[in-house]
Amino acid sequence: MAEIQFGQIIGIGEGQIFKDRKALAAAGIHRPLQAGIDGNKKDGSSSIVLNGGYVDDEDLGNVIIYTGHGGNDPNTKRQVADQSWDSSGNRGLLISEMHGLPVRITRGAGHKSKYSPSNGYKYDGLYLVTQHFYEIGKDGFRICRFRLEKLSSISPLPLDINESLESYGASETSRIPTTILRIARDTKLSRKIKEVYDYTCQVCGIRISFNGIGYAEAAHIRPLGNPHNGKDLSNNLLCLCPNHHVMFDKGAFTINEDHSLSGVEGRLFIKPGRHAIDTENLVYHNKHIFNING
Template sequence: MAAIQFGEIEGIKEGDTFISRQEMTNKGLHRNTVQGIDGNGEHGSASIVLNGGYEDDKDYGNLIIYTGHGGNVNKKQIRDQSWDDPGNKGLLISEMHGLPVRVSRGPKHKSKFSPEKGYQYGGLYMVTSHKYKKGAHGFWVCLFRLEKISSIVSNSFDIRELSVDYKTGETSRVASTILRIVRDTRLSRKVKELYNYTCQICALRIEFNGVGYAEAAHIRPLGKPHNGKDLLNNLLCLCPNHHVMFDKGHFTINNDFSCEGISEGITVLDGHILDPDNLNYHKEHHK
């Protein structure tokens, strides 16, 4: 099976139709010809297909309530679902890590947004929440709320979006018609994985069913007038509270990794070298 790919697939645009699931697989849109969730419990889920398999699915176009995988035979739920199922855990990872999910619809999905035949690609969505509840047949099911990215932010006008050259860390502004809301970049995932999604300040690890959540904080902000670079030596792994506190200058970090403004110091692992110039810049900026 090909490597999992998040986001848009080159050459495929919203509204494109496909004769079969096999054609979708051949094009790289959805790698599985049977299961409705394309993903795993390690990297996340990149694609789902709605095709009438679960009665608890709800499709409002820009908003979808999607039933997870498992326990369904001939469209009838016969046992409880589990968050440990690779597809379900993959969707949890996509939610917690801010990864986009491609949504496609098939002819058996009873919705005005579904094609009469074949399959149709419906665009990129974000998993915004999840819950566990008893479904129509009395068994517990994993439910995911997905919202279309273009409905979360306006794409009716051009904005200036930050573009990063990952080889040099240099940044520039490029024209874009949609706000980037996907939270994870290659380097932000790297710093979070390095610390196992644990805050470098308070050692808090936010998790659900083993899936961690943390935020990557730039020491020296990107773009003008700060001109920081998107490099590992300019990134911290923080919980949401300490991320906001750091960005607002509630505390600063000294070169010896003690902190001013809070009693804690910062944990820095071997191999994660912080640029002292960035630490000094943050301190001077918030003096």
């Protein structure tokens, strides 16, 4: 099976129809020929096919309440056992939620929805997993549920979130719309920085996790885009918890050249040999972003 790919598949348009699952796999939209979730416990889930596999699925178009994997009788389509967050597909969707990875949605003719095609399979764009929760399903068993919301603004720029934005060069960084930066907010580079610190905040040392899956945010020291023109490079990135990410972006604190902190107590944690910070970015943040009167 080909390597898992997240985000847009270049050359595939929203609304495109595919004859069968083999055609979906050949196009790179959805690799498995039977499973409804394309993903694993390590990388996350990149794609879902809706084709009537679970009676509890709810399709509202731009919002989908999706029933996770497991406990389903493939012949009757009924639930016969409880589901678990630890099954491969469900854990993959949890990772996609925690890491902000977009999920491709394809609807099949077997999916009872007004948004489904009359024949074959229709690719319907990118969604984000925004919530997960347990529920007792229609058949009386516990099911894992996921809320997915459609990403409505997709840039024509062929951005591949599996690669760093570095590949576009410094001159291109400011041209990438902020909507796409949010869509592709977990690029290969930012995810690497988080993995270096095991999703632990470099300021407070807190690690947020659910079911062992870490959550942190990659913060740019010198912001991208005009007027700051920071670069999407590892030496301009930090691994922070949500609180310290917002505080840093809004100038509530800054990092000095010796990695001491101003505005909050403590010192920035750095892993020698695995992460280096460009001092010029720290100077820029201190001068232009830090609210000295705050």
